[in-house]
Structure formats: C-alpha cells, structure tokens
Amino acid sequence: MRLVIVSNRLPITVVEKAGKLTFQRGAGGLVSGLSGYLDYLRSSSSTKEYIWVGWPGIAVADEMREELKSRALSEFQAYPVFIPEKSMEEFYHGFCNKIIWPLFHYFPSYAAYDESYWRRYKSVNETFRDAIMKIIKPDDVVWIHDYHLMLLPKLIRERMPDVPIGFFLHTPFPSYEIFRLLPGKWRREILMGLLGADFIGFHTQDYSQYFLRCVLRILGYEHDMGKIIGEGHIVRVDTLPMGIDFNKFHNAVNSPEVQRERYNLKKTLADSKVIFSVDRLDYTKGVINRIRGYEIFLEKNPQWHKKVTFILVLAPSRIGMEHYQRTKKQIDGLVGEINGRFSSIDWTPLLYQYGFLPFYPLIARYSISDVALITPLRDGMNLVAKEYIATRAEQTGVLILSEMVGASKELGEAIIINPNSREEIAKAIQEALEMPKEEQIRRNTIMQKRLKCYDVIQWAEDFISGVFSVREEQKKFNARLLSTHVKGQLVRDFGKADRRLLFLDYDGTLVPFAGHPEMAGPDEEVLNLLDRLSKYPQIDVVLTSGRDKGTLQRWFGMLNIDYIAEHGAWIKEKGEDWKLTGALATDWKPHLLPILKMYADRVPGSFVEEKEFSIGWHYRRSNPESGSLQARELTDELINFTANIDVQVLQGSKVVEVRNASVNKGVAAMHFISRGSFDFILAIGDDSTDEDLFKMLPGTAYSIRVGMTSSHARFNLRNYVEVRKLIEELIK
Structure with missing residues (x-):
C-alpha cells in the first residue's frame, strides 16, 4: 500500500538561485504534524510507502521541472504540482485567503466574493487532479488535506471510482449560517467535492456536526451516525483531533x-x-x-x-x-x-x-x-x-x-x-x-x-483505518449491485421465458422525486418504455404505486398495463374496473387528519395528501433539517395515537403515511402472481413499502431495490437512471 498525501504545499520549499535549485524544510502545523507520522513510517517495520503531492512554493521554469521532479522524489518522496504565478495568486491569496479563510474563521466581513477567484480555485483543483493521475497506482490510498483542495476528492473519484480517498480539514468548518454566505453554486460544488471522499475528518464534534448540517440543508442528504449515502457512494464523517509527536x-x-x-x-x-x-x-x-x-x-x-x-x-x-x-x-x-x-x-x-x-x-x-x-x-x-x-x-x-x-x-x-x-x-x-x-x-x-x-501516529492510523472501513462497507454494497454478469443472465432469462410478470414502482424508481407529487408526472421516455414493454409477447406489466388511482389512470390510462394503487388498496387489471383488495375502513381518517394538518401548518413547505384509504404528510419542500425532526416527532405521535387502531404508520422518502394495516403491495401482488404460471418475475422498487412485495416473491424471482440500503431484494441499482437502462435492455 502507498499513501498519497496531497496538500497545497509540499513539506519542502524550493528556492532558485542563479539557476540552481535548493530545498528548505517547510513550515506550518500540517508539515510539522504529519512529518512525525512519516518519520514513524520510515523508521518502523510498516509496509506503508508514501509520496507527498503539492505545490513547491515557486513558479518553476519549464527547463527545470524534470530536475525538480527527480530530486524531489529521490530526496523527499515528494511530487511537485506546477502552477503559474498568476494562477497561484488568484487561487491562494484570492479564493483561499480572501474568501474561505475569513469565512471558516467567522470573519465574514473580510470575505471578497470574486467570481474570477472561484474559477481559479476550480482550475487549480483540476491541475492537482491531473498531476495525481500521472502517478497514482491501483492500490494507492489518497489522503487530501485542507480547505485549498475541497473539490479534489470528487475530481479524483470521477477518474478513479475505486481508489480509497480520505479528506481532513485542519481549519474549523463553520455553521450553516456562515457557510451559506457563499454563493449557491459555490457552496453546492464544495460540498459535492468533499463528498467524493470515502472518509472526511474534522478536529471536533462541532465541526463534524456543522458539516453534516450543511450537507442536509444544502444538498438534502441525511446521515445515519455520520454515514451519508449518496448516489451509489458511502461517505463517513468522523471526529479525529490531530495529535503531535x-x-x-x-x-x-x-x-x-x-x-x-x-x-x-x-x-x-x-x-x-x-x-x-x-x-x-x-x-x-x-x-x-x-x-x-x-x-x-x-x-x-x-x-x-x-x-x-x-x-x-x-x-x-x-x-x-x-x-x-x-x-x-x-x-x-x-x-x-x-x-x-x-x-x-x-x-x-x-x-x-x-x-x-x-x-x-x-x-x-x-x-x-x-x-x-x-x-x-x-x-x-x-x-x-x-x-x-x-x-x-x-x-x-x-x-x-x-x-x-x-x-x-x-x-x-x-x-x-x-x-x-x-x-x-x-x-x-x-x-x-x-x-x-x-x-x-x-x-x-x-x-x-x-x-x-493519542499522538499524531495514532491520529493518522485511525484516519487511514476509517478510510478502509468505509471501503469495506462499500464493497459489501457493491456485491449486491446488479453486476454485468447477473444483468446478462436476467436479460437472457427474460428473453427465453414463456410467461413474464414485471412489478415496477413509480416514484423514485422510474422517475426522480419532485418537490410536489403533481410535479412528478411521467416524461416521454418513461411512457415510451412502458408502452414498448407492455407490447412485448407474453408479458404482464404491473405499475405499483402509493399514488391514488385517479392519478395513475390520468397519467397511464392509455397504456395496456395493470396497476396497484395506494400501496395495495386498489388493483386494476387490463380492460377491467378498479377493485378494492379487501374491506377497508376509513373511520380513522377524521381523527388523524387534524394531527397531520397541524404539522403542515407548523412546517413551511409541507402539506397533507389525502387519498381514499390513506393519508400522508409530505415535507420534501421543507427545510430539510426541521422537516426530518418534525417527521420523527409526527411518527412517534401517530404510533402512540394509533396503538389500538388497525392502521400502519410508515416513514417513506420525505413523507409520513398512515394506511390500513392489512394493505400492502405484497398482498396486492399475490393477486397477479396467482393468475398464471409465470417463469420470469421481476420486481423493482425504492422504498420500505416495496419490501412487502419483495418478501412475497418466490425464490426464483428477480427483485431489485433502488438506492444504497439493506433490503429483502436480491440486488440493488443505484438510481432511476439505471432502472430505465435495464428496461431498455430487456426490450432490446
């Protein structure tokens, strides 16, 4: 294993005198701190090698660059990143020290928001990425340091998806009220850049919590004990106070x-x-x-x-x-x-x-x-x-x-x-x-x-262990992803089957979530896919949704498919009318609606959706932080209130729903499964209501959960885009 340390500056400063290069030891807390750990690696029986990547401290003439590379590598295990003087001025003295430094240290009045500084910050991070790509090896671990390179984790991840990446911030991370002073595009790109890492470390619990809160408020990503699940990628945020030698x-x-x-x-x-x-x-x-x-x-x-x-x-x-x-x-x-x-x-x-x-x-x-x-x-x-x-x-x-x-x-x-x-x-x-x-x-x-x-050696070892821990967790999830091999087998089984049955969830599975349910209508691509799929020989396509039957009829009524609405309360077969799956009570709704409406009044941007046999409180357009807190509070209140009522309280994706306890997609799906002898069954869904369906399927069926989460489904896909690609492959 080789540790690739990346920071704005190398641990040495290069000085050019009369056409000759000399080297001086670098100054600063990062250099003195990490040097203790690197001394330990050199003097111990550790199998870790390392190389330090950074700017050499001066603009170097083209004819001297190869000499500098060679000497830096042989004498200091360092690799220089060459940046022109003007670029460094706008990057370091501009964006880093006139914007990020004052903001992160709570001096917002000192910040100078210059768009040219931002462009230079992005271009220098890309220069670092390009330099790293020239030396990186498959078994390397990349450890990026500090606020100068907050875009770099994502830039490397895009080129090297499987390389372990850690990021440590040595400054404070500010509260949301300070961080939000950055222009919207900048703050989103900085957070997404950091989330390209597997493991992100901060000195204190306060800084970690401020970062997680910014990720929630700005990007909408929630966390579970510091673990953030993005699109196909796990990130862990932790507190590791840096020690000394x-x-x-x-x-x-x-x-x-x-x-x-x-x-x-x-x-x-x-x-x-x-x-x-x-x-x-x-x-x-x-x-x-x-x-x-x-x-x-x-x-x-x-x-x-x-x-x-x-x-x-x-x-x-x-x-x-x-x-x-x-x-x-x-x-x-x-x-x-x-x-x-x-x-x-x-x-x-x-x-x-x-x-x-x-x-x-x-x-x-x-x-x-x-x-x-x-x-x-x-x-x-x-x-x-x-x-x-x-x-x-x-x-x-x-x-x-x-x-x-x-x-x-x-x-x-x-x-x-x-x-x-x-x-x-x-x-x-x-x-x-x-x-x-x-x-x-x-x-x-x-x-x-x-x-x-807890010295600097323990700190560094804990950090690197944290990176590997996340990678192991990522590997376990990747093992559940629908691999190319399994996908090929699924497509072949679909093609040679005599009778096919497909259950497809809608929101979050075929389309992304929208701020309001009415804004998530099907686009032309989805309608085209479902239409072509339904015309495939010997196939039954069942659209399974929590939506009301009127919406499904309005959006998809022209297609030759079957439906499950309101998470299983209603079913509709091709050419027939809607039918209830059982005798369902609604006398509980008048007692619970006022509670949901009270929360809708309390939380701006939230609203109540009432269907025939279920009700839901949506908070996707609310403040993510307060919305999540109020959702937990509402769930607890509803569970206590409905303890003696035959209903079920569910937390979905930015929604809290109440439905009859006997209603679920699994029970409704059995109606369709029992209609014939299917030798190919596929079910795809993205939330907890689809788990009822996955549990009811025969062992030979293919089941796929959309998103990075544990599931009764056999496989996972990352997002709705991958679902559409899979359907396209089936049709072809």
Missing part, C-alpha cells in the same frame, strides 16, 4: 541545543516569571486582545511589575495582504505603547520578536515559560498548546487557552477563557502566575498522559 517534543527538552538556549535565556530573564506566546501573524489569532489583556493585568497588579516578562513571537504570514499588514501595524504600536508605559531601566514587560523561530529555540522558550498564553479568536486545533504541555518535563507551568480552538476540547485542565474578553485574559494571567505548583503538576500530568496516548 509527543516524544519528539518531550525528549527535545534535554538536548544540548535546547539546554544552551535555556541557559542564555535564563541569564537574560533572571528570576522573572515568563509568559510565552507564539503564533503566525493573523487576524484570527487574537493577538491584539492578548496584548490588551496583559496590559489590564499590569494595570491591576502592580505587585507583579518587574517580576514578569511576556515574550511574544509572531511568524510572518501572507505578507502584503491588507488585513495582515493592518494587524501587524496595530501590534507594533501596542507593543511600543505598553513598553513605553510600564518599562523601566531594568525591566521590559513585553519582548516582541517578529520572525520564524527554529525548533530548538522554540522548545527552549516552551520549557522556561511559566505560562503559555494561547488566545485565538478561532482556530481549527492549535498544536502549539499541545506542544507546550509536551515540553513540561517537570509537569509545572500553566496553559491559558481560548475556548474557540479545537484543542480546548481535549485540554480541559487548562485555564479556558473567552478570547474576546480582555478582562478574562487578565484574570487568567493572574490565576496562572499564582497557581500552586502542586495544582500545576496535577493538571499537566493528566494532559500529558492524554496527549501521549
């Missing part, structure tokens, strides 16, 4: 490089307590509130003057972008203001460093700090918080952590604050500095144990 950070504290750095820092800081923050320069990181919170702490706690030092390190990020430059200017001014106000000859309250901090100096600062102050306004996970805890060799130190970051769900022993409240930040700083050592050790011991157990 715990041992790497924990053991680094004792390295000579860190000890030397610690010695120099201690000499500079003397006996001062140290508060430490390290972040990328980004408006989402809450740095301004962090500094203001420290300022309030100094105002209210003069006893701590000259006894505490705040070290703030900010790494450059997205240089040149307006909001980032404005943020940096504000921070620079604040640092000067606070130092000018509080400092003395022998004390600088805030030490500010703007630049990248290498690994060993970072570990040294973690390890000497009494307090880590981490206060993003929004953050997908924030691995800095975990890294700080991992470096606490003596279990001392206090973590102050924003409740708006994913890590807060795992590190509950930290001092959790609201990053929008400067007063809370100031109070937390005081609490952290005054916390007894025993309490520090108690909290950090718990957090270290947790982080050590």
Whole structure:
C-alpha cells in the first residue's frame, strides 16, 4: 500500500538561485504534524510507502521541472504540482485567503466574493487532479488535506471510482449560517467535492456536526451516525483531533541545543516569571486582545511589575495582504505603547520578536515559560498548546487557552477563557502566575498522559483505518449491485421465458422525486418504455404505486398495463374496473387528519395528501433539517395515537403515511402472481413499502431495490437512471 498525501504545499520549499535549485524544510502545523507520522513510517517495520503531492512554493521554469521532479522524489518522496504565478495568486491569496479563510474563521466581513477567484480555485483543483493521475497506482490510498483542495476528492473519484480517498480539514468548518454566505453554486460544488471522499475528518464534534448540517440543508442528504449515502457512494464523517509527536517534543527538552538556549535565556530573564506566546501573524489569532489583556493585568497588579516578562513571537504570514499588514501595524504600536508605559531601566514587560523561530529555540522558550498564553479568536486545533504541555518535563507551568480552538476540547485542565474578553485574559494571567505548583503538576500530568496516548501516529492510523472501513462497507454494497454478469443472465432469462410478470414502482424508481407529487408526472421516455414493454409477447406489466388511482389512470390510462394503487388498496387489471383488495375502513381518517394538518401548518413547505384509504404528510419542500425532526416527532405521535387502531404508520422518502394495516403491495401482488404460471418475475422498487412485495416473491424471482440500503431484494441499482437502462435492455 502507498499513501498519497496531497496538500497545497509540499513539506519542502524550493528556492532558485542563479539557476540552481535548493530545498528548505517547510513550515506550518500540517508539515510539522504529519512529518512525525512519516518519520514513524520510515523508521518502523510498516509496509506503508508514501509520496507527498503539492505545490513547491515557486513558479518553476519549464527547463527545470524534470530536475525538480527527480530530486524531489529521490530526496523527499515528494511530487511537485506546477502552477503559474498568476494562477497561484488568484487561487491562494484570492479564493483561499480572501474568501474561505475569513469565512471558516467567522470573519465574514473580510470575505471578497470574486467570481474570477472561484474559477481559479476550480482550475487549480483540476491541475492537482491531473498531476495525481500521472502517478497514482491501483492500490494507492489518497489522503487530501485542507480547505485549498475541497473539490479534489470528487475530481479524483470521477477518474478513479475505486481508489480509497480520505479528506481532513485542519481549519474549523463553520455553521450553516456562515457557510451559506457563499454563493449557491459555490457552496453546492464544495460540498459535492468533499463528498467524493470515502472518509472526511474534522478536529471536533462541532465541526463534524456543522458539516453534516450543511450537507442536509444544502444538498438534502441525511446521515445515519455520520454515514451519508449518496448516489451509489458511502461517505463517513468522523471526529479525529490531530495529535503531535509527543516524544519528539518531550525528549527535545534535554538536548544540548535546547539546554544552551535555556541557559542564555535564563541569564537574560533572571528570576522573572515568563509568559510565552507564539503564533503566525493573523487576524484570527487574537493577538491584539492578548496584548490588551496583559496590559489590564499590569494595570491591576502592580505587585507583579518587574517580576514578569511576556515574550511574544509572531511568524510572518501572507505578507502584503491588507488585513495582515493592518494587524501587524496595530501590534507594533501596542507593543511600543505598553513598553513605553510600564518599562523601566531594568525591566521590559513585553519582548516582541517578529520572525520564524527554529525548533530548538522554540522548545527552549516552551520549557522556561511559566505560562503559555494561547488566545485565538478561532482556530481549527492549535498544536502549539499541545506542544507546550509536551515540553513540561517537570509537569509545572500553566496553559491559558481560548475556548474557540479545537484543542480546548481535549485540554480541559487548562485555564479556558473567552478570547474576546480582555478582562478574562487578565484574570487568567493572574490565576496562572499564582497557581500552586502542586495544582500545576496535577493538571499537566493528566494532559500529558492524554496527549501521549493519542499522538499524531495514532491520529493518522485511525484516519487511514476509517478510510478502509468505509471501503469495506462499500464493497459489501457493491456485491449486491446488479453486476454485468447477473444483468446478462436476467436479460437472457427474460428473453427465453414463456410467461413474464414485471412489478415496477413509480416514484423514485422510474422517475426522480419532485418537490410536489403533481410535479412528478411521467416524461416521454418513461411512457415510451412502458408502452414498448407492455407490447412485448407474453408479458404482464404491473405499475405499483402509493399514488391514488385517479392519478395513475390520468397519467397511464392509455397504456395496456395493470396497476396497484395506494400501496395495495386498489388493483386494476387490463380492460377491467378498479377493485378494492379487501374491506377497508376509513373511520380513522377524521381523527388523524387534524394531527397531520397541524404539522403542515407548523412546517413551511409541507402539506397533507389525502387519498381514499390513506393519508400522508409530505415535507420534501421543507427545510430539510426541521422537516426530518418534525417527521420523527409526527411518527412517534401517530404510533402512540394509533396503538389500538388497525392502521400502519410508515416513514417513506420525505413523507409520513398512515394506511390500513392489512394493505400492502405484497398482498396486492399475490393477486397477479396467482393468475398464471409465470417463469420470469421481476420486481423493482425504492422504498420500505416495496419490501412487502419483495418478501412475497418466490425464490426464483428477480427483485431489485433502488438506492444504497439493506433490503429483502436480491440486488440493488443505484438510481432511476439505471432502472430505465435495464428496461431498455430487456426490450432490446
């Protein structure tokens, strides 16, 4: 097995100087996090190989591309995706950072909805797809990372239907109210792009639920415990908080490089307590509130003057972008203001460093700090918080952590604050500095144990296991699909039979569902298929439907076929009148109709359909989320109300129906089966009412359930399109 990791950037940055290529290690949480897992793969007996696909960091001249490919592959197991500078500008600085980044971090006023950015986002995702197609192998597993490549899973799925694909989002996924701010076409294509994956991972349960809610509200797909069934494809959504390489950070504290750095820092800081923050320069990181919170702490706690030092390190990020430059200017001014106000000859309250901090100096600062102050306004996970805890060799130190970051769900022993409240930040700083050592050790011991157990290796292994688990489930379903071999046998059996009987459901089987039942009338293709099928020698075609007999007569009365209406209440044979299948009561309807009408009034877009022997509450045009919730509530209420009445409550596709308990398609079908000796029987249907029919068929009959679900039918087809193709093959 080979793991194909795909991200916007490679784990290396390529630099071109005087016509020569050099390589630098990439920065960022994704690279540092995944590198720990890849180191594990290289050093262990694992059978997994890997290759990392991404942009090399620069636009590369055509004549240097082959050299870069060769060296990247041999030296770093990497494969570059070449993207022109202008395309990268509109893709990365445009769509990704001017639209997705602010929206997903709850800064909607910063988003710039530019159609050209969207077009570029699509074209770059297609470029990644094309690059992957050149290197992918049949037994590869593709693992796509982050918001830059949300269209890529579907693009690969269209070319390689059987390749296992996983997608992990490292940022927050926003609530529906934020996500819906994207133009309708964009948000639908993004969700469909993500659903091309087999397995989709998020850092927190909140992000997973927000995604599932968006899929329901925008695409109409419901889920069962995180499992979404699309058209012939199973997708599982799960929560997997990313870990760190715990041992790497924990053991680094004792390295000579860190000890030397610690010695120099201690000499500079003397006996001062140290508060430490390290972040990328980004408006989402809450740095301004962090500094203001420290300022309030100094105002209210003069006893701590000259006894505490705040070290703030900010790494450059997205240089040149307006909001980032404005943020940096504000921070620079604040640092000067606070130092000018509080400092003395022998004390600088805030030490500010703007630049990248290498690994060993970072570990040294973690390890000497009494307090880590981490206060993003929004953050997908924030691995800095975990890294700080991992470096606490003596279990001392206090973590102050924003409740708006994913890590807060795992590190509950930290001092959790609201990053929008400067007063809370100031109070937390005081609490952290005054916390007894025993309490520090108690909290950090718990957090270290947790982080050590669920490190980046466990996280990655769980994710890959999740991908394979879904693929196994998909295989089991595919085994039930009507294969080419079985279809060929079915067609041959149909052709050589002396007497044929076909039961065909209508809605969802021959036609797609519509917002209103009256909008789902038969198109010319369906009428033509049924007409040609009914003229086949020695054949009886029975249209089985939950619709009323008047609608079936109006739509199909010109055809020479038989009917089952209202799920089996009525039957009609060719050339005869409609007949009831038994003595059916309707005295229960006046008692139940008011309940259904109450729900129709309560849920906009829903309505009640009354037939002679059944009633139904339809909610296909309602808000999918509230409609599903109200459907469950209505079903429970009806079941309780009808406990002593001889009726049955059914949940169909966006409908809750009540009918006589003795009525079903299976009983009605037996009337037609008993009319003669049929040596070929085929039944096709798409919902629970068709299960009654499937159960009544003889063992030699062919039965097909439309859709991806378990069934008493022998086989499945994905959708109504495949049903029409099958009928066409029978006729030919």
